[in-house]
Amino acid sequence: MSITTLLLSILSTLAITAQGDGYHPICPLPICKSCPTMQQLTQPGIGFALGMEYGTAAIRYHNKTIQSVIQVQGSPAYLSLMLDLSHTTQHTRFPDEIPTRRGKLEYVRARLQRLANKALGRPANAQTAVMAEMITQLKTGVEDTLSAGTSRAGITHAVISSPDSIHLTSEELGDVLDYLKVTNAMAEPDDLFAASAAYAGFGHGLCATYTNPDVCGYEEYNLPYQRILHLDFTDKALTTTIKGLKKWMSWGVDASVIVAELGYEHNNDDDGPSDLFFDRIRDHIRNFTISTKYRITELIFTGTRVGDQRFKDAVSAALRDLVADDTMKTLDDAFRAHDEPDFVFATAKGAAEVAKRRLEGPVRCKWSKDCKNVGQSKGESDKDGSMELK
Ligand SMILES: *[C@@H]1O[C@H](CO)[C@@H](O)[C@H](O)[C@H]1NC(C)=O
Numbered sequence: 001m002s003i004t005t006l007l008l009s010i011l012s013t014l015a016i017t018a019q020g021d022g023y024h025p026i027c028p029l030p031i032c033k034s035c036p037t038m039q040q041l042t043q044p045g046i047g048f049a050l051g052m053e054y055g056t057a058a059i060r061y062h063n064k065t066i067q068s069v070i071q072v073q074g075s076p077a078y079l080s081l082m083l084d085l086s087h088t089t090q091h092t093r094f095p096d097e098i099p100t101r102r103g104k105l106e107y108v109r110a111r112l113q114r115l116a117n118k119a120l121g122r123p124a125n126a127q128t129a130v131m132a133e134m135i136t137q138l139k140t141g142v143e144d145t146l147s148a149g150t151s152r153a154g155i156t157h158a159v160i161s162s163p164d165s166i167h168l169t170s171e172e173l174g175d176v177l178d179y180l181k182v183t184n185a186m187a188e189p190d191d192l193f194a195a196s197a198a199y200a201g202f203g204h205g206l207c208a209t210y211t212n213p214d215v216c217g218y219e220e221y222n223l224p225y226q227r228i229l230h231l232d233f234t235d236k237a238l239t240t241t242i243k244g245l246k247k248w249m250s251w252g253v254d255a256s257v258i259v260a261e262l263g264y265e266h267n268n269d270d271d272g273p274s275d276l277f278f279d280r281i282r283d284h285i286r287n288f289t290i291s292t293k294y295r296i297t298e299l300i301f302t303g304t305r306v307g308d309q310r311f312k313d314a315v316s317a318a319l320r321d322l323v324a325d326d327t328m329k330t331l332d333d334a335f336r337a338h339d340e341p342d343f344v345f346a347t348a349k350g351a352a353e354v355a356k357r358r359l360e361g362p363v364r365c366k367w368s369k370d371c372k373n374v375g376q377s378k379g380e381s382d383k384d385g386s387m388e389l390k
């Protein structure tokens with residue numbers, strides 16, 4: 001251990017122990033079974049976001065640059081699957097209890113069929129097949145970008161985000177990724193859904209020192225607690241989600257609803273100046289927000305259609321007296337600071353950032369002594385504890 005590393009670790013320990021009540025460092029952490037290699041630590045994080053209308057992909061490089069890669073319009077099969085899924089939750093798809101005997105038999109049959117399909121290298125079921133088709137296009141886009149000019153690089157890991165209310169489970173995502181022979185970099189101990197991914201995609205809820213779990217935990221502890229209202233508006237749906245969080249990750253949401261009838265394609269310009277469609281959007285956002293009884297402290301926007309002036313006006317009208325003035329101001333700031341691609345890619349960018357942290361930071365364990373040797377033989381720990389390639 002170099003003197004600098006030693007001093008830094010003493011300083012960070014002091015910083016943490018000086019905090020008194022409330023924050024407790026993670027101690028002791030379990031030791032990793034094996035050390036990550038330099039190649040694993042420096043590989044880019046790949047994020048995919050599955051939406052109601054399209055999928056997006058982004059790459060988070062080791063040098064911290066995040067690149068938007070590709071937006072893939074959903075095929076008719078994808079659109080119809082997402083619409084069907086929007087009427088479900090993980091609990092309706094995977095009920096604890098199946099009341100009828102016939103239902104039980106059908107359930108067992110579907111489970112066996114899934115296993116058989118997987119064993120044969122086929123998509124586990126129809127849903128897997130449709131999603132795999134989308135993810136394959138996103139993956140190809142990423143691989144083309146990564147291997148531009150050079151030999152083809154196949155990706156090995158990815159993080160997929162899905163809409164909060166649909167809440168695709170690790171099993172559902174795992175089936176898609178197993179079929180494509182890609183590892184789910186998220187999986188346990190937690191999941192990633194659209195509101196959290198977009199929050200991270202806009203740079204919120206992220207600790208700076210993510211390679212040191214103790215320091216990262218302390219930084220996250222000091223982040224402000226926000227109750228976010230995430231609005232995703234595309235041609236195919238309006239999705240509203242309310243969630244309380246400090247760091248990007250938090251369990252569950254307060255409420256999340258997908259309304260396909262409020263997709264922009266249902267806007268009828270013949271309505272004339274009365275704009276009935278946007279009045280419905282306003283009423284929906286207002287009712288949704290009131291129904292949860294929470295005070296919103298942050299607004300997050302994603303989707304191809306959020307830039308529409310009538311949408312912004314509808315959001316303002318819906319929330320004017322429900323959120324504080326300075327939160328309302330973030331509405332204007334959001335649209336001033338970001339151009340359209342950010343709204344389209346924010347969710348995938350957040351997923352890519354999370355993927356990178358999963359691959360590089362010690363997530364489920366602390367580096368063992370051997371892991372330190374990897375850092376010292378091939379590179380040097382820099383200030384934030386991450387590795388620097390020489
Ligand atoms: C980071 O790396 C990527 C890929 O190698 C490159 O395109 C990008 O320009 C780099 N960014 C910085 C800030 O060096």
Ligand SMILES: *[C@@H]1O[C@H](CO)[C@@H](O)[C@H](O)[C@H]1NC(C)=O
Binds near residue numbers: 280283284287
């Ligand atoms: C919103 O709530 C009001 C009052 O409860 C109700 O009249 C209206 O139909 C609701 N609108 C929507 C879009 O849910």
